[in-house]
Amino acid sequence: MDILRFATAGSVDDGKSTLIGRLLYDSKSTFTDQLAAVERASRDRGDEYTNLALLTDGLRAEREQGITIDVAYGYFATPKRKFIIADTPGHAQYTRNMVTGASTADLAIILVDATKGLVEQSRRHAFLVSLLGVPHLMVCVNKMDLVGYDEAVFERIRHEFTAFTTKLSTRDVTFVPISALRGDNVVNRSYDMGWYGGSPLLHHLENVHIASDRNLVDARFPVQYVIRPQSHAYRDYRGYAGQVAGGVLRPGDEVMHLPSGLTTRIAAIDGPDGPVDEAAPPMSVVLRLTDELDVSRGDMICRAHNAPMATQDLDAMVVWMADRPLQTRSTLILKHTTKSARAMVRDLQYRLDVNTLHRDESADQLRCNEIGRLRLRVTQSIFCDPYSRNRLTGAFILIDEATNLTVGAGVIN
Structure with a gap:
C-alpha cells in the first residue's frame, strides 16, 4: 500500500483536531486505552460528550487552552491506503509550525466554519498551501449541523473560496460539506445532506491519485553518504547512499556527476533488502x-543531458521562523538537499502580506512568521530546480551559525 501524507489547516476552533479524532475513531484506528483516556479528559473538562479532538491535542498546554500549538502527527490505515496526518496550528503566530507540517504533504485539508464563512486565516492557509506546492487541496466546510445542513451556505463558501484560489497556483481543489462532531460526510455519507453528490472525506483520501505528483522525468540523486565497508570481503565495494529526489534510475543508465561533469554508468542499485531493478522517488538506495x-556528500548524480541549475545566486520565497528579525547582509547556513554552505542575504525584494497578497517593497526586514522574497548569494554552487518542478531540489532551510537553529525555510523560484 502507498502512503498519503496530508495536513489539516484552518482558523482557530474550525474543528481540525475534532475532524482527525473523528477519522481515527470511525476508521477504528484508536486503541481502547487511548479512547478511555480521552473519555476521562472529556469528563474532567466538563464536556457532555467524548471530545475526539483530544486524540490529537497531546500537549498539556493545548488541552488546557483548547487550541493546537505544535504540529501533532497521527497515523492510521485502511485496507486501501496508509495515512500520516499533520494537525497544524490555526493561530497566525504559529504560521511556521503550519509550514513545517504541510511541507511534505501530498494533500492539504482546509477547514472552514460554516457559521463564520471564509475568514483571514482560511485565506492565509490557502496561500501557504499554494506556496508549498501541495498538489491536492480539500476544503471541508465544517459544522454544517449548526446551519441546518443548508446547501446555500455551502455553495456561498465554495464560490467565495474558488474566487480567491484563482489568484493562486493550486490545481486540484475539492469541496466537501461535513460535520466533524457528528461524523457527517467524514467516513460515512450524511443522510442530512442528500443534496451533496460527492464522496465522503475518507473515500476521497483513499482514492486521490498521487503517483503522478512526483517528478519521474528529471533524474536527481543527492549523495548523502559514501559507503566503503572495512570488511575484507567487501574491500572493493564503493556505494553512494541517498534518497532519489526525481526521475527513475536503473542499472546500466548513463549518468553525470556534479560538480565534476564527468559521466559514467550505474553498475548496480542496492536497496534495504538487496539489489533492485530500478529506483524512483522517494526510495532510499x-x-x-x-x-x-571522486564523489562526496552534497554532490549530485543526474542525467548528462538533463542537469539541474548550478548557481550561487538564488531568488526564493522565504518563511522566517526566528524571533530575531531577518536583516539584509546577514550571513546564514543554507542547507539544500544534502549540501550545506554559507549564504548571505543580498536583498529583501519585498515582504508579502499573505492575507491580501500585497507586496511591500519598502520592507527592510522579516519578522517571525512573515514571508518575503529574498536574493541570496551562496559560497558554493547549489544544484537545484525551480520548486514548481521539484519540491525536493527546489527547497532549502536557513540555519543560524551561532545557535544552529533553523530560522527560515525557502522555495526557489
Missing part, C-alpha cells in the same frame, strides 16, 4: 557506479 569518481 545505494548507487554503485562503473567508474571510480
Whole structure:
C-alpha cells in the first residue's frame, strides 16, 4: 500500500483536531486505552460528550487552552491506503509550525466554519498551501449541523473560496460539506445532506491519485553518504547512499556527476533488502557506479543531458521562523538537499502580506512568521530546480551559525 501524507489547516476552533479524532475513531484506528483516556479528559473538562479532538491535542498546554500549538502527527490505515496526518496550528503566530507540517504533504485539508464563512486565516492557509506546492487541496466546510445542513451556505463558501484560489497556483481543489462532531460526510455519507453528490472525506483520501505528483522525468540523486565497508570481503565495494529526489534510475543508465561533469554508468542499485531493478522517488538506495569518481556528500548524480541549475545566486520565497528579525547582509547556513554552505542575504525584494497578497517593497526586514522574497548569494554552487518542478531540489532551510537553529525555510523560484 502507498502512503498519503496530508495536513489539516484552518482558523482557530474550525474543528481540525475534532475532524482527525473523528477519522481515527470511525476508521477504528484508536486503541481502547487511548479512547478511555480521552473519555476521562472529556469528563474532567466538563464536556457532555467524548471530545475526539483530544486524540490529537497531546500537549498539556493545548488541552488546557483548547487550541493546537505544535504540529501533532497521527497515523492510521485502511485496507486501501496508509495515512500520516499533520494537525497544524490555526493561530497566525504559529504560521511556521503550519509550514513545517504541510511541507511534505501530498494533500492539504482546509477547514472552514460554516457559521463564520471564509475568514483571514482560511485565506492565509490557502496561500501557504499554494506556496508549498501541495498538489491536492480539500476544503471541508465544517459544522454544517449548526446551519441546518443548508446547501446555500455551502455553495456561498465554495464560490467565495474558488474566487480567491484563482489568484493562486493550486490545481486540484475539492469541496466537501461535513460535520466533524457528528461524523457527517467524514467516513460515512450524511443522510442530512442528500443534496451533496460527492464522496465522503475518507473515500476521497483513499482514492486521490498521487503517483503522478512526483517528478519521474528529471533524474536527481543527492549523495548523502559514501559507503566503503572495512570488511575484507567487501574491500572493493564503493556505494553512494541517498534518497532519489526525481526521475527513475536503473542499472546500466548513463549518468553525470556534479560538480565534476564527468559521466559514467550505474553498475548496480542496492536497496534495504538487496539489489533492485530500478529506483524512483522517494526510495532510499545505494548507487554503485562503473567508474571510480571522486564523489562526496552534497554532490549530485543526474542525467548528462538533463542537469539541474548550478548557481550561487538564488531568488526564493522565504518563511522566517526566528524571533530575531531577518536583516539584509546577514550571513546564514543554507542547507539544500544534502549540501550545506554559507549564504548571505543580498536583498529583501519585498515582504508579502499573505492575507491580501500585497507586496511591500519598502520592507527592510522579516519578522517571525512573515514571508518575503529574498536574493541570496551562496559560497558554493547549489544544484537545484525551480520548486514548481521539484519540491525536493527546489527547497532549502536557513540555519543560524551561532545557535544552529533553523530560522527560515525557502522555495526557489
